[in-house]
Amino acid sequence: MLVLYAGYPAALEALRALNDVWPGRARRTREGGPVGWRRRGMALSRRVYGPVHARLLASVRALHPDLAVWMVEQGYGRVLSRGGLGMRARELITVAVLAATRRERQLVSHLLGAARVGAPRVVIRRALLAGAPAGIRDALARRAWRTAFGTALTRPSAHP
Secondary structure (H helix, E strand, C coil), rough: CCHHHHHHHHHHHHHHHHHHHHHCCCCCCCCCCCHHHHHHHHHHHHHHHHHHHHHHHHHHHHCHHHHHHHHHHHHHHHHCCCCCCCHHHHHHHHHHHHHCCCHHHHHHHHHHHHHCCCCCCHHHHHHHHHHCCCHHHCCCHHHHHHHCCCCCCCCCCCCC
């Protein structure tokens, strides 16, 4: 139910704001079905979570078995694996949104996920700071970075 009352309202408002400034019109996509979503979702989530993928799925199943299915099929298979943006861009957006919404546990996972899909650390750092409410001064962003990478979060250089 949370998706219905927190996720969709946020998506509707974000798309209203985006449509005010973004050129062009959205088009319906041919996105396949549950079997393809499951296959694509497992492949992408394995890539993002790497060696902790099985442990993550077990943890999510322990919260609720259906949630693990929805995460793989809908989240990774239907949404994050669709055409348009590549997985690197989607992970960087995920980092910024998780920093902005203060989701530290998931932020750590996606900082690592962005690195696993090939984003350079300087670019990951910029995505993190773009989402962190107080930028480099944000304690949550600094903790998440240290947990993920074992180093202090520093301001990105002007020229990567």
